[in-house]
Amino acid sequence: MIAPRRFLPSIASLRALEALDRLGSASAVAEELALTQSAISRQLQTLETQMGVSLIQRSRKRLTLTQAARDYVTDIRPALHQIAQASMRLQVPQTGGALNLAILPAFGMRWLMPRLPEFARVHPEVTINMATRLQPFNFAAEPFDAAIHFGTGVWPGADRLLLKHEQMLPVCAPDLLLGRPTGDPAALLQLPLLHIQTRPHAWQDWFAQKGIDSPGAVPGTLYDQFSAIIQAALHGLGVALLPDYLAEQDLAMGRLIAPFGPAVEMDGAYYLVWPQDKSRHAPLTLFRDWLATQAQPEDLLPR
Template sequence: MSVPRKFLPSISSLRALEALDRLGSASAAAEELALTQGAVSRQLQTLERQLGMELVQRDQKRLLLTAEAQDYATEIRQALNQIVQSTLRLQAAPLAGTLNLAILPAFGMRWLMPRLPEFSRLHPDVTINMATRLEPFNFSTEPFDAALHFGNAQWPGTQSLLLKHEQLLPVCAPQMLEGRAVSGPEDIMKFPLLHIQTRTSAWRDWFNRNGIVEGDGMSGTIYDQFATITQAALHGLGVALMPDYLVEQDMATGRLVALHPEPLESAGAYYLVWPERKSDAPGLLKFREWLAGQAQPEDPLPR
């Protein structure tokens, strides 16, 4: 990537700008950066010359940032923090294998997390850093080595490992059934339906597989995560179409009831996905070899 020099100011100048904005005075910025106030002022002058615009208002001995410079400093602060985090990851990697993993909140917490103590026991040298992502992203712009992904695993430039097929059940709170009979899928359509934001066609697909063609008029409330849609179902707000592993405990205690006798396998599945360029990363190699032993074998049901 070829970028004109004026768009890539020196780190020293940017640190001076950020520190002055955050601390409010040149003396405080100079103390934090282990510089003299004069050196801070010169760094800011260099930045002004490079950008070709005024960033600092000089009022006697005080340095005040312009409104535009304050906005610029806010954005620069995020970039500097990203550089720090990337440098820490780079320095830590040779000492102990590090895996930066994007997880789906529900699947990560309920399926992966209970299994991780075994991995930590077998591979104490590998540190797993996790952050949640609800939708696919670009590995080239996000600092992840791998991701837990739901779908069909067709993610350009990646490889994948099947972890688990998903079985779906329509569930609701017992109080919703008072005085109402459910003898088949068509009766479920009479209830308020709860939808998950990342799978807007899930209910329609489920009804279609049960021989019921539903038009575009299917209504209901939408939730962004399984954690919130589960709470909505528990409080009697409607019927949720849920992965069976997420509602097993609530069904066992009677807090939720199933409105269909058997779960149906959804079209997608859970995968570990990683970019091809990182296939040989030590931490990722250990993690996926271990995870392969935790993964569900290929579904024996006919497809």
């Protein structure tokens, strides 16, 4: 039996509350939902009346959520995602089912996307819906059947398939090294180095593998995504330590050079990860079996 109506607010009012929590202002909510601010205010008032709980703090024409409302949004947000996903599947016929997949933006674009046409050719009946996520997340809180993520392969309550070990090499624009010695990895300590936020110790680990003593934390500028650090390297702002799959295209076209040796295997790898209760989901099974043919062997040699 479905719960009584008083426990089932309208989707419109829940969307308004969720958007206010995420965006922080009624004007931004009104713009996103294509409504007036007064309409947003009425929806929130209706929700408060129905729930019998104060959800909004109103001061100087600014709306903020109470702690109870923030906790409520945390609980309902996954449900709103699930309703949206179910509605999309209902409206878009999918004879072979759908796979909702979270991907890392850089790995997804450069490694996965070039391979997907083959999967589409072999399994045209399966629809893959993708969304990017930079940080690990809880499958119970997000409507994904699987995720492609970077890590050590440990994800509680989930199984995994190794896709690719992390192999990194320093690259830079050719002009950055004009008049400078090349080939000696230690010379990098005298150059501006670019850091990626998700790999804070990458340069330290790379120097250690080369047998080079670095003075503790390696100084340099910090970027939050590989797309940004690649652009910085292309424009001569410094040397970037990149995964080999991200550098190969620019290296082949001569926009970047790698004069400090071949790629070095680092800690961590890319995995397909899925909740154990989704293991028999038919689209996931087809995708997982196909992806295994594209993956790197579990034991990479030489190590």
